[in-house]
Amino acid sequence: MTVADSYGTLLQFCGVFMLSLHRAWVRWAGGVLLAASLCLDIMTAENVGFTLVFWICALAFAVIATALLHTVRRQWVQRRGGVF
Amino acid sequence: MKSAAVILLAYGAAALLSFVVAGVLPASPVNAVLAGVFAGLAGWPLLTMLGFSRVRPGFRAAMTQVHDMAGIFAGWLIYVITLSGTLSVFRPEISLWARPELRAQPVDPVGATRAAIGWLSQHAPHASAWYITPARARAPFSWxxxxxxxxxxxxxxxxxxxxxxxxxxxxxxxxxxxFHFELQLPxxxxxxxxxxxxxxxxxxLLTGIVAxxxxxxxxxxxxxxxxxxxxLDAHNLAGVAALPFHLAIAFTGAVTLASLLMPWAALAHYPNAATFESALAPSLSAPAATGTASTLAPVASVLAEAGRRLKTEGMNQVYVYNPSDSAATIVILGDNNDRLAFGTHVLRFDGKTGKLLSDTQEKRPAVTAFAVLYGLHVxxxxxxxxxxxxxxxxxxxLVVTGSGLRLWLRRRLRRGNTVRLVxxxxxxxxxxxxxxVAFSTFFLANHLLPVTLPDRAEREIQVVFAVWFLLLLVALLxxxxxxxxxxxxxxxxxxxxxxxxxxxxxxxxxxxVSLVAICLAGCCVQALWAMRAAHDGG
Known part of the structure; x- marks a missing residue:
């Protein structure tokens, strides 16, 4: 993985995480980030086909990582006696 | 009974669809047949969904019911196929691990292929064909x-x-x-x-989306x-997050076995499946032996010519048909390390003279689509x-399948135990x-059985199946x-x-391998703790 690939993957995760939040504008921004990560990956790719396969597979793990982050956040709030 | 009828009727309709599409599509016969095969493969699950929605009330309710039913009938099979397929992603690495006498190192594929052909010429001269996978850095041995x-x-x-x-x-x-696609069956x-x-x-997967x-x-x-x-959350999250991958891998898996699943489209243009397969990949077809003995031309010049034509692609497979016959033919497939499509560059040589017969770059659209789908799967x-x-x-x-099976059983066991459910x-x-556990014994048998044991490869597989059978027996008791x-x-x-x-x-x-094995052991310890906590909590 090159630095550009890592940057694209980070953008992809940020995009997915923002899509999972409640505010509409944050979700829109998340969608834009997701599109930007795809564009960045394609622009820096030696082979667009390979990059698309990688991007789609990585998306699954961005979703799961986001779900786990929300789980940890929910448990932390509950442990502190707050209402989630 | 009604469900079986729906599935069979849907298959009949999909077969007819594939035949009609292949027959009426204004394209070359091979392209039309492949389009028919794709239509038939996509049509069968969709027509089955349509059929079930007709015989059961409510579309979503019907899909929920058949999602559960299909899951429990096909779940175990999907689970073992997925597990072996997941391990197959690292097939060369596992093959290298299983042969500790070899080391990952740069190798000369041309020299290794020449050496392999030399050994086969002496030890298997009368075989109808030799199929060789040249050595490469990931697997530094010829297969x-x-x-x-x-x-x-x-x-x-x-x-x-x-x-x-x-x-x-x-x-x-x-x-x-x-095992992934043959299940050790004939x-x-x-x-x-x-x-x-x-x-x-x-x-x-499709019924799951609706349900x-x-x-x-x-x-x-x-x-x-x-x-x-x-x-249920784990089942949904893992299923939905990786849905594009799961759908793609399942459909492309069916595509790799399309000639067996949907042979009807070929009949629209060809008398039988074999003729279609020859038309699909003419440069891969094996010529009939003449019965006249002959010797192979020196392969060094053939491999050198292949190296010049394949450039950076390298060799993926080398087939030698009729090696001791005057109809000897050498076929060399280029690798696909620069494209998704698998096996689209093929060189064909006369085995007797070493002369190049054809250099084929696949351009037919449906055949290329087939090669891309095949390449995506493998x-x-x-x-x-x-x-x-x-x-x-x-x-x-595996998580989706395993959790789905558990959910189905728990839901029914809560309603009451029957002998069948237990x-x-x-x-x-x-x-x-x-x-x-049974699959892991393959790794252990590989390292623990004596290296000189006769029929060692068969013994390793026998160990896996013996352990698997014992574990199933213990589970039933x-x-x-x-x-x-x-x-x-x-x-x-x-x-x-x-x-x-x-x-x-x-x-x-x-x-x-160590890292994956330690992660698996960690997951098992975590699962044991969770089971203990659930048991203590009542």
């Missing part, structure tokens, strides 16, 4: 397969001498690769079963420690990071927890809860034993 007196033989050959003697007799990663039954399982997975009411609302939801709710193109993502996505499919629950523990605990404990021990066998201070392959 040769040939037929002898009706038996199909496979051996790893030394990249320098071409002889198999210094390398232990094992199938390595090829055991999991072959042709064509294993492949047919695997193909049907692939389309069953497409059907289960899941809150697919977007629950997209990022996982609530641990809430019993059945947590299992992931031969994939760089290391993508291979790990394929591996992890395969594990997600037996299913016990068998489920044997399949879901026992299969990984014990309460499911107890079996889960025992098998999870066994899984932990066998994973740690594999890690110990791997010598993590060795090569990157040994290190990788």
């Amino acid at each position: 040769a397969a040939w037929d002898e007196n009706g038996a199909f033989l496979q051996r790893a050959l030394d990249p320098v001498t071409g002889a198999p003697d210094a390398i232990r007799d094992t199938l390595g990663g090829d055991f999991f690769y072959r 042709y064509p039954w294993g492949r047919l079963t695997a193909g049907i399982a692939a389309l069953a997975l497409v059907f289960v 899941h009411r809150r697919i977007f609302l629950d997209f990022f939801t996982f609530r641990p420690g809430k019993g059945q709710r947590s299992w 992931a031969h193109f994939a760089p290391l990071a993508t291979r790990w993502l394929y591996f992890a996505s395969g594990i997600l499919l 037996a299913l629950d016990r068998m489920n523990a044997g399949m879901v927890a026992g299969t990984p 014990m309460p499911a809860r107890k079996s889960w605990q025992i098998f999870t404990g066994l899984g932990c021990f066998s994973a740690l034993a594999v890690a110990l066998c791997s010598a993590p201070w060795g090569s990157s392959v040994q290190w990788g």
